[in-house]
Amino acid sequence: MQELHDLNDEDLRGLAPETVAALAHQMLQRLRRQDGEIKFKDAKIEKITFQLARLKAWKFGAKTEAMNAEQKRLFEETLAEDEANLQAQLEQARGQASTPPATDGDNNKRKPRRQPLPDHLRRVEHHHEPDDTNCPSPGCGKPMKRVGEDVSERLDIVPAEFFVHRHIYGKWACRCCQCLVQEAAPPQIIDGGMPATGLVVHTMISRFVDHVPYYRQEAINARSGVHTPRSTLASWSGRGGAALEPLFVAQKRFVLSTRVLHADETPVAMLDPGAGKTKRAYVWAYARGAFDAVPGVVYDFCLGRGSQYPIAFLGADDDPNGRRGWSGTLVRDEYKAYEHVMAAEPGRVAAGCLAHARRKFDELLRDNGKSAVATEALQRIARIYRIERELATLTNKERLARRTAVAQPLWEELHKWLRLERARVHDGSATAKALNYSLNAWKALTRNLLDGEVNVDNNHCENLIRPWALGRKAWLFAGSELAGQRAAIVMSLVQSAKINGHDPHAYLNDVLTRLPTHLNSRIDELLPHNWQRRLKAA
Known part of the structure; x- marks a missing residue:
């Protein structure tokens, strides 16, 4: 029809x-x-x-300040x-073609801009030309001339590829002398073993940088048809960690050579086979000053949080081996154990953390949203931080001069206000505790007004200890004290490589390749900050 x-x-x-x-x-x-x-x-x-x-x-309207960092990141990704x-x-x-999401007005600032793809990436070119290069106009049909091109780039990835190094050692013999000559095998991190240095490094980076547990690495490798039991992977990391110990000692010596040192600690669960459960251990972080031109960090895995652990790490005046302890300005929070650490060496000076003082008022405001004291304190502290952000790029001498001229009056006003408010509140109240924290630590909190090299807070070290907080959520616990110490060795070097601008895989691969033949007297050449200078010199 x-x-x-x-x-x-x-x-x-x-x-x-x-x-x-x-x-x-x-x-x-x-x-x-x-x-x-x-x-x-x-x-x-x-x-x-x-x-x-x-x-x-x-x-754009969510109260993200009520979320922790992980929740906020998950919220944004979702x-x-x-x-x-x-x-x-x-x-x-x-019925439209697929296009990137449109943005309106000020929202453009919230969208990440596409960055140019790195030049060092391998390019695979795909040429697209018309099948017929003759003019399609009716009655013409003449050959056309190429006048230009448009280039678009798309990022792609090939999953990790396993490959085999075949080392063939030729044998050369002299029939007259009955002499046999053959090139000696170069020393490796694991002599006579299956893995090349690159595979050992990949296993360690996956474990200590990407926080992928060994059982997951085993499953990932199995997808490529390679059988690597988790016990084998752990053994490779153990051998690699042992090879890095001399470098860790040199890194510790370098970090403790600074005059301003940051310190912090975080709990890590450790397996206790005898009890059939885990117990709490701690990782202590020690970082060179926030304004230090050459950054560096070193970690120490300890069984507890007592003062004996940092005292042993930093050294003391009465060291039985006669070693001189570290002396200088220690930026830390008001944890009581630090009092003994400061007293262990006469040359140590305490510097406080304004972020911790601020946190007390922030907690007070969260518990009691109508606290006028907390609101006023946070506003006064914010003014100090605004000035500090402006001083970050100055030299230590310039920073101290600006602090004296601009920041010191704000500190003095804050101190006067704190004492006035403390006189108005009852002992034992939450407000009194928040005020007492700042007043009792006032000398340490204002140490930055006497030394331009000292930062106002300890956030620098807290940021460097954060990888441990991320890692413990993935691997849950350290298997033993020795495993924790080995993790501290590897993490000290790879995190120092990262803050010095290196790819941790490239750094560790080069270092572990060179270590078997590298002179111990020249071990400092392989430290993260010197490795950078060596590349520049080349």
């Missing part, structure tokens, strides 16, 4: 009334169906548009996934 819209007036006159009625009924049903499809599509578009609007309201998904659905509903 013909379609009604295909017929003209003459065709309609020649049709029977019953046929015209059937065609009209058919067209009416089609129009109703199309109308229903349009309404359904409009409803779907309206629903998706509403979801996108609500998503943006969540994105929003990005949801927004891209809804945008794709909206484009499909509208």
